[in-house]
Amino acid sequence: xxxxxxxxxxxxxxxxxxxxxxxxxxxxxxxxxxxxxxxxxxxxxxxxxxxxxxxxxxxxx
Numbered sequence: 079x080x081x082x083x084x085x086x087x088x089x090x091x092x093x094x095x096x097x098x099x100x101x102x103x104x105x106x107x108x109x110x111x112x113x114x115x116x117x118x119x120x121x122x123x124x125x126x127x128x129x130x131x132x133x134x135x136x137x138x139x
Contacts (some may be wrong), residue, residue, distance in 0.1 A: 083107055
């Protein structure tokens, strides 16, 4: 399943959206059955190096 986003990431790199897909820190893929006229939904969020939710979880453990 890790090959599914490769074409999308390569296209975004070629378009100059980011320097390289190596910048991705978190990726989630949900695969559905392919259908004619289907679509791709891509959500990109900048984390700015701060992940307070994870920090809170680690402190609570």
